[in-house]
Amino acid sequence: MQVDRARFLADLHGLRAFGACGAGVVRPAYSEADMAARGWLAQRFEAAGLRVQTDAMGNLFGLADGPSILLGSHSDSQPEGGWLDGALGVIAALEVARASREAGGPAVSVVSFQDEEGRFGVTTGSAVWSGHLALAEADKLLDHGGVSLAQARRVVAGAGAVDPSQFTGFIEMHIEQGPVLDTVGERIGVVSDIVGIRDMKITFDGQQNHAGTTPMHLRRDAFQAVAAFNRLVEERFAPVVTPATVWTIGHLSMHPNASSIVPGRAVFSMQWRDGDAERLAAMERIIRDTAQEVAKRRGLDVAFGPMSGLEPVAMDARLRGALEASAQDLVPDAWRVMPSGALHDATNVARLMPVAMLFVPSIGGISHAFEEDTAEADLITGVQVLARAVAALHAG
Amino acid sequence: MQVDRARFLADLHGLRAFGACGAGVVRPAYSEADMAARGWLAQRFEAAGLRVQTDAMGNLFGLADGPSILLGSHSDSQPEGGWLDGALGVIAALEVARASREAGGPAVSVVSFQDEEGRFGVTTGSAVWSGHLALAEADKLLDHGGVSLAQARRVVAGAGAVDPSQFTGFIEMHIEQGPVLDTVGERIGVVSDIVGIRDMKITFDGQQNHAGTTPMHLRRDAFQAVAAFNRLVEERFAPVVTPATVWTIGHLSMHPNASSIVPGRAVFSMQWRDGDAERLAAMERIIRDTAQEVAKRRGLDVAFGPMSGLEPVAMDARLRGALEASAQDLVPDAWRVMPSGALHDATNVARLMPVAMLFVPSIGGISHAFEEDTAEADLITGVQVLARAVAALHAG
Numbered sequence: 162m163q164v165d166r167a168r169f170l171a172d173l174h175g176l177r178a179f180g181a182c183g184a185g186v187v188r189p190a191y192s193e194a195d196m197a198a199r200g201w202l203a204q205r206f207e208a209a210g211l212r213v214q215t216d217a218m219g220n221l222f223g224l225a226d227g228p229s230i231l232l233g234s235h236s237d238s239q240p241e242g243g244w245l246d247g248a249l250g251v252i253a254a255l256e257v258a259r260a261s262r263e264a265g266g267p268a269v270s271v272v273s274f275q276d277e278e279g280r281f282g283v284t285t286g287s288a289v290w291s292g293h294l295a296l297a298e299a300d301k302l303l304d305h306g307g308v309s310l311a312q313a314r315r316v317v318a319g320a321g322a323v324d325p326s327q328f329t330g331f332i333e334m335h336i337e338q339g340p341v342l343d344t345v346g347e348r349i350g351v352v353s354d355i356v357g358i359r360d361m362k363i364t365f366d367g368q369q370n371h372a373g374t375t376p377m378h379l380r381r382d383a384f385q386a387v388a389a390f391n392r393l394v395e396e397r398f399a400p401v402v403t404p405a406t407v408w409t410i411g412h413l414s415m416h417p418n419a420s421s422i423v424p425g426r427a428v429f430s431m432q433w434r435d436g437d438a439e440r441l442a443a444m445e446r447i448i449r450d451t452a453q454e455v456a457k458r459r460g461l462d463v464a465f466g467p468m469s470g471l472e473p474v475a476m477d478a479r480l481r482g483a484l485e486a487s488a489q490d491l492v493p494d495a496w497r498v499m500p501s502g503a504l505h506d507a508t509n510v511a512r513l514m515p516v517a518m519l520f521v522p523s524i525g526g527i528s529h530a531f532e533e534d535t536a537e538a539d540l541i542t543g544v545q546v547l548a549r550a551v552a553a554l555h556a557g
Numbered sequence: 558m559q560v561d562r563a564r565f566l567a568d569l570h571g572l573r574a575f576g577a578c579g580a581g582v583v584r585p586a587y588s589e590a591d592m593a594a595r596g597w598l599a600q601r602f603e604a605a606g607l608r609v610q611t612d613a614m615g616n617l618f619g620l621a622d623g624p625s626i627l628l629g630s631h632s633d634s635q636p637e638g639g640w641l642d643g644a645l646g647v648i649a650a651l652e653v654a655r656a657s658r659e660a661g662g663p664a665v666s667v668v669s670f671q672d673e674e675g676r677f678g679v680t681t682g683s684a685v686w687s688g689h690l691a692l693a694e695a696d697k698l699l700d701h702g703g704v705s706l707a708q709a710r711r712v713v714a715g716a717g718a719v720d721p722s723q724f725t726g727f728i729e730m731h732i733e734q735g736p737v738l739d740t741v742g743e744r745i746g747v748v749s750d751i752v753g754i755r756d757m758k759i760t761f762d763g764q765q766n767h768a769g770t771t772p773m774h775l776r777r778d779a780f781q782a783v784a785a786f787n788r789l790v791e792e793r794f795a796p797v798v799t800p801a802t803v804w805t806i807g808h809l810s811m812h813p814n815a816s817s818i819v820p821g822r823a824v825f826s827m828q829w830r831d832g833d834a835e836r837l838a839a840m841e842r843i844i845r846d847t848a849q850e851v852a853k854r855r856g857l858d859v860a861f862g863p864m865s866g867l868e869p870v871a872m873d874a875r876l877r878g879a880l881e882a883s884a885q886d887l888v889p890d891a892w893r894v895m896p897s898g899a900l901h902d903a904t905n906v907a908r909l910m911p912v913a914m915l916f917v918p919s920i921g922g923i924s925h926a927f928e929e930d931t932a933e934a935d936l937i938t939g940v941q942v943l944a945r946a947v948a949a950l951h952a953g
Binding site for chain 1: 766774805819899
């Protein structure tokens with residue numbers, strides 16, 4: 162099958178117009194711009210010969226007849242979002258559906274999930290569709306302004322259930338949202354797995370004291386405990402982690418947080434991500450042991466908050482293999498297998514069917530910002546790799 | 558002259574009620590509790606026959622007629638302060654002023670300086686009164702919440718200048734705020750000198766990014782820069798400092814401070830203290846060089862805020878001699894000469910007149926915390942030593 166580059170790019174820019182703001186978009190879930198975009202998408206789906214169906218959450222499907230492969234992503238954006246994040250995967254799916262139909266290829270259905278960006282939760286639309294989150298529970302979720310999802314989704318009209326059993330698999334194309342492909346100059350990333358996440362608050366309680374009269378050797382300084390912990394976990398992670406493993410102390414609050422006082426308390430977030438559940442567990446052991454050791458040695462108390470997290474999801478071998486073969490045909494040796502450090506709708510959909518993902522480069526690794534962009538040649542390559550893989554899966 | 562123990566303790570507990578929180582107080586400069594406490598103090602000053610005068614900064618004076626010795630400290634507290642810090646020196650001054658008046662002794666004026674605890678700077682009220690800091694410059698200072706001193710001091714009513722030339726000297730009584738007297742079981746410390754202090758905000762600006770998709774080696778993480786800086790300055794200080802030198806990172810704010818985002822910016826306070834001005838300067842060079850080196854190596858920008866600070870100050874020999882003689886009379890061989898590791902308003906006042914200080918023990922060395930306390934017998938001894946020294950200075 163042959164994708165129509167001009168038609169694909171025209172639709173990508175057509176979607177960009179909804180909620181356009183500078184180079185980016187402001188199209189949060191259920192907003193006027195989001196719903197207008199979905200109305201326009203529904204027309205494009207119909208024009209492509211697909212049957213439009215919206216479910217109760219507002220997930221928008223363009224359905225082929227009979228069993229089909231499902232392609233897509235989401236068209237809602239962050240409060241200040243880039244133009245490609247999610248939108249690219251939806252329009253690429255639409256173009257492949259059209260191209261396949263024109264070429265007499267396999268049946269392709271298209272989806273734009275709702276609230277992937279988490280106005281209300283985390284990948285809320287696909288979480289409900291996959292059964293991971295009950296609609297009644299989701300309805301209670303509130304956005305930062307106190308609006309409930311139940312209220313927000315009243316703008317969804319003509320809802321009906323979409324049976325997942327009609328789909329043979331799901332492939333999501335997305336921008337990488339990180340710097341790897343751009344840095345090494347490669348064109349395509351085939352995702353091996355979506356990493357698992359662990360997130361935990363840790364508290365060191367020491368002794369708040371005067372910063373002038375307390376000798377250094379008598380201090381029980383909570384900031385110094387965090388710094389020592391940070392340094393030791395880095396050392397101890399070294400033999401355990403891979404170059405794809407990440408960990409972050411992104412939140413820290415000190416008490417009382419005054420320049421003249423030795424901090425008595427520090428609460429901080431420790432988040433770590435990896436594709437291997439055993440590695441995540443090994444890191445957790447290092448984190449707990451190190452924090453306890455640092456606390457003991459320095460005369461502080463340590464407490465661990467509840468650990469939240471999501472399990473890693475491996476991509477389906479057959480779908481992933483088709484993407485790899487397609488990438489090797491189209492951009493030989495300019496692609497790589499890589500984990501997805503970000504969460505995606507595919508994580509939820511994996512509960513229902515085989516899933517796979519492919520990435521195109523993000524210029525400068527920038528995402529979730531108006532400046533987000535990808536070279537036009539890379540956008541084209543992405544949709545071509547996707548189309549070729551879909552055709553091969555059908556042929557195989 | 559004879560101090561009235563019951564009256565002294567009653568007023569000390571009267572002041573404690575303003576901003577009371579557990580055993581401590583929450584009475585930061587210009588807060589509602591602080592201003593209410595100052596209103597109450599003004600009434601107590603008037604009842605003691607003193608003329609109340611507040612200056613533009615909100616420093617509160619109770620003035621005797623003609624030339625007088627000035628006694629006092631401050632009544633603002635840390636965000637979470639002890640009940641005695643500062644408050645003790647103000648109420649001791651008030652009691653000595655009353656006792657001296659009743660005994661036909663020397664004229665004694667009383668002061669409670671504003672913002673000694675540094676909501677806006679370092680001993681801000683006495684710094685402005687002493688001419689060390691211009692009011693117009695002080696007005697630009699911001700607290701951690703972004704409020705300017707100019708805004709905060711609008712609550713000060715009926716301001717007028719207080720001429721320092723009316724005072725023959727200044728004596729500040731204070732809790733030690735450290736463990737020395739309590740540890741050795743002594744009752745009084747006569748201060749030899751107050752250590753110098755340097756305080757500076759440092760900002761690392763890196764790249765805010767996705768905590769899942771940004772590999773460790775491509776991060777420009779502002780928290781990691783602070784941690785690296787912290788470790789390197791500790792190493793580099795080692796050959797320069799003495800066991801009495803202290804340094805503290807007591808304030809740190811990260812942006813955007815979310816567990817899923819690599820921190821793009823960190824603003825933190827670096828404070829260091831020592832009795833030797835050259836050592837303070839050597840430490841400043843290490844701090845600036847290290848921050849620049851860390852920023853360069855990790856691809857961040859670094860910015861240094863204005864450095865506030867005070868030079869080390871020796872106490873006046875005559876005033877100090879009177880305190881030593883008084884201590885030896887009242888608690889023979891249970892007192893010592895010692896430096897002050899904490900900063901005090903006396904440092905600023907020394908620009909205007911002779912100054913001296915005396916300490917009473919801090920139980921467990923704890924201060925700047927709700928648990929701060931001193932045995933009642935030691936509080937009484939302190940005010941008695943102060944009264945006797947004031948009488949002796951007049952007689953001499």
